Amino acid sequence: MFEKGQICTVEIMDMSDQGQGIGRADGMAVFVPDTVVGDLARVQLTKVKKSYAFAKLLEIEEPSPHRMEPLCEGGFQKGCGGCALARLDYPGQLALKEKQVRDKLCRLGDLAAPIVNQILGMDDPFHYRNKAQFPVSTGGVITRKGGIVEAAGDPAVGFFRAKSHEVVDCERCMLQSPAAMAAAEALRQFMKEDHITAWDERWERGLMRHLIVKTAFGTGEVMVVLVINGKGIPNAAKLIEMLDSAIYEAGFSLESVVLNIHKKKTPEILGETCVPIAGKQTITEVIGGLSFEISAMSFFQVNPAQTEKLYAKVREYAALTGEENVLDLYCGIGTIGLSCAAKARQVVGIESVRQAVLDANRNAVINGIVNARYVCGKAEEELPRLLASTDPEDDIARIVRSADVVLLDPPRAGCRPELLEAVGEVAPERIVYVSCDPATLARDVRLLGDLGYTFMEATPVDMFPWTGAVEVVSLLSRIKTSDKVEVKMDIEDGEVTP
Template sequence: MFEKGQKCQIRIEDMSHEGQGIGRADGLTVFVPGAVIGDLVTVELTKVKKRFAFSRLLSVDEASSYRIEPLCAAVGCGGCGLGNLDYQRQLELKEKQVRDKLTRLGGLEDPVVRPIVGMEEPFRYRNKAQFPISTGGIITRKGGIVENLGEPAVGFYKVKSHEVVNCIDCMLQSEAAMAAADALRRFMAEDNITAWDERWEKGLLRHLIVKTAFGTGEVMVILVINGKGIPNGQKLVEMLDEAIYEAGFSLESVVLNIKKDKTSRIMGEECITLAGKPTILEQVGKMSFEISPQSFYQVNPVQMKVLYDQALEYAGLTGTENVLDLYCGVGTIGLYCAERAGTVVGIESVKNAVLDANRNAVINGIVNARFVCGRAEEELPRLLAEGDSDDVIADCVQNADVAILDPPRAGCDPRLLEAVADVGVKRIVYVSCDPATLARDVKVLAGLGYEFVEAAPVDMFPWTVSVETVCLLSQKNLTM
C-alpha cells in the first residue's frame, strides 16, 4: 500500500497530454512532471489515489535516449512542457495523442490519422508574445510615494502561479519580442515605473504583448496598463524602436490597452495608438492580412500555411461551393479558401476581428466573402431561420456546402454543431487546438449525421504539449 511521502524508483513508459512522464510502481500509475519516456527516475509521491498517484521528481537515475538539455534557462516558466524531450519524439507523442483522443473520447475504432507535419527549424516561430510584468509588488511610502519592491521582471508565469519568471530570452519567441521585453525592462528601471500588484490592485504596467509579422518584418507593441498613459512614453517608444530595429525588424505600431477591471482577461476594451499605425500588415504566401491589437491570428505563420493548405484540401472546393467560416477571427481561413469557393460567409464574435476580416478581403481584392459579427452559435441559427438583408449572406447560409469550424480550446458550442447539421453541409472541416474537445465534438457530430473521415495533425507549437489538428467529416452515406 503506497502512502504520501513514500519514495520509489520507476521507469517512465509513456507521457501524458500535459507532458508528464507516466510510470508504474507495483501496478500503481504514477505521474512524474519533468520526466520523459525512457527515464529511470526516483520520485516522492505527493498525492495517492486508489489507482494512480502524483509525484515529485527527485533524481534521474538513468537518462532516456530521448532526453535533451532544457531548451532554455528560464526555470519554472512552464512555457515549454516538452523542452527536455527530443523533437522527433515530441512529434510522435503528439500524433499518438490525437489518435488516442479520437479513439477513447471520440468513440472511433482505428481512426485514420495522417503523419504529423513538424518544422525543419522549430525555433523563434511565435509571432505573438504575451508577457506578464511584475516588480515583486509595490509599497506606498510617506507622502503617497509609490515604489517598487523589486526589480522589473518581464517574462512568463511560473507553473500554477501568478509569480512572474523573468525571461531574458525565449527560443519560441521572435527576436523582436525579446528585444521589446528588454527595452521595457530597462525603461521601467530607469524611470521607476510600477507594475500591477494583484494584492493591492495598484500599479501601472500589466502586460506586454508583441505581434511580429514575419512576412513583412512589421512589429506591433501593445502595453496593457492600469491607467490612461505612461509617464515619459515617448522615451519608451524610442527605446522600443531602437531595440527592435537592432533585432532586424521595424516597429510600426505602439498601442496602449486600458484595463482597470479585475477579470482574468488579458486585455481591456479600449485601445489608444501611442505611436505609428493602429495595425500591422502580414503576408502569407500571396495573401496579405492586416492585424489589429485585439484580433486573433495563428501564432506560427510557417505552419499556418501548412494548416490552411490542409483545410483547403479537405474542403474539396471546385469554385462553386458556399462556405461557412465559423469562429473566423480575422477571416484568414475563409479568405484563403475564397479563390476556390463560390461564396464565403464568416461569423466572429469579436467586432475588431470582423473589421479586420472585411479590410483583409479588400486588401486582397476578394469580393465573394462576407463577415458577420456575433456569436457563431447564435448567429448561424438566426440566419438560417430569418435570413439576412444581404441576399448573398442569406443564400450562402441557406445553401452552404462546406463548414469550416475553428473554435477556441473549449471546442464548439453544441448549439453551433446542431445549426451546422440543420444547414446540411456536405463537409465539415474542423480545425482544433485541443484533441480532447475535437474528439468530443466529433462524437456529437456523429449523432447529428456526420462521420469522421480522417485527421491531419500539424505541429504549430513545438516544445509545448499543444498540437493543432485539421479533421474532415462528411455527411453519412455521402460518397467522398
C-alpha cells in the same frame, strides 16, 4: 494498495500538457515531474488518490533515448512555465503529440481505429512565435501606510512560473521573435530609469500590466501593445524611442504602438479600449500569397511557417472546385476562409469579436476578394438565426443554408452543442475542423457522428514546439442515406464494413 511515501519504479508512457511524465504502477496512473516518455524512473509517491497518484523523481534508472538537457538559457532554470517539453528532443515531441491525438480520438471520440496522418513538424523549431504576451511585475516605488516610500524591486518582464502568477524575468527565449525580446528589454530598462510600477493584483495598484508584441515575419513589421492600469504612460515618447531603437537593432521595424486600457481586476489580459499612440493602427502579414492586416485585439495564428502548412491541409480537405459555398465559423480575421476563397463560390464567416470582423472585411478588400462576407455575433446564436430567416432578399442566409463545406476553428473549449446541431441542420457535404485541443475535438467528433457525420482522417500540425499543445486538422463527411442502408445490411449479414 499504494501509500504515500512508498517507493516504486515506473516506466513513463505519456506526458501531460504541463510536461509531467505519466507512468503506471499496477494499473494506477502516476504523474512524475522532470521525466519524459521512455524514462524508467524510481519515484516516491507524494499523494495517492483512488485511481492515480503523484510522485517525486528520485532517480532515472534508464533514460529515454529522447531525453535531453533543456536548451533554454533564459527562464527554464528559473521556473518559467512556458516550455513543458524542454527535456524531450524534437523527434520525441512529434511522436508524443501524434500519439496523443490518436489516443484521444479513440478514447473520447469513440473511434476504433482513426486515421491520423504523420504530424507536420518544423525544420527549425525555434523563435517561431509571432505574438509574445509578457506579464510585468514590480518596479518603481510604492507608498505604504504612514507615507513610507520604498522601492518595489527591479521590474520583471517575462512569463508566469508554472501554476502561479509569479513573473519569471526572462531576457532570452528560444520561442519568441528577436523583436519581442528586444521590446521586453527596452521596457525593462525604461521602467528602471523612470521608476514605473507594475500592476499588483493583491493591492490593485501599479501601472504596467502586460507587454504584447506582434511580429509580422513576412514584412518585418512590429506592433507593441502596452496594457496599463491607467490613462497613459509618463514620458511615453521616451519609451517609444527606446522600443523603436531596440526593435530596429533586432532587424525589424516598429510600425505601431498601442495603449490598451485595463483597469479592472480580472484575469483577462486585454481591456476593452485601445488607444494608438504612435504609427499605424495595424501591421501587415503575408501568408500564402495573401496580405492580412492585424490589429491590437485580433487573433492570428502564432506560427506563420506552420500556418501555411495548416491552411494547405484545410484546402486539401475542403476539396473545393469553384462551385461550393463555404461557411467559416469562428472565422477570426478571416484568414482560413480567405485562403479558400479563390476556389469557392461564396464564403460567409461568423465571428463574435467586432474588431476581428472589421479586420476580416478589410482583409478581403486588400486582397481583391469579392466573394467573402462576414457576420458579427456568436456562432451558436447567429447560425440558427440565419437558418430561421424567411427574408427572400437575405443573401447571406441563402448562402448559409446551401453551404457545401463548413470550416470550424473554435477556441480551446470546442463547439457548443447548439452550434453543432445547427451545422447538422445545414447538412454540408464536408466539415473541416481545426482544433487546438484534441480532447474537445474528440468530444465534438463524437457529437457530429450522432448528427450524421463520419470521421475520415486527421493531420496534426505542430504549431507549438517545446510545449504540450498541438493543432489538428480533421475531415468529416456526411453519411448519405444510401451509406446508412449499406451499413445496416452489412450488420445484418454479421459484418460491419462501412
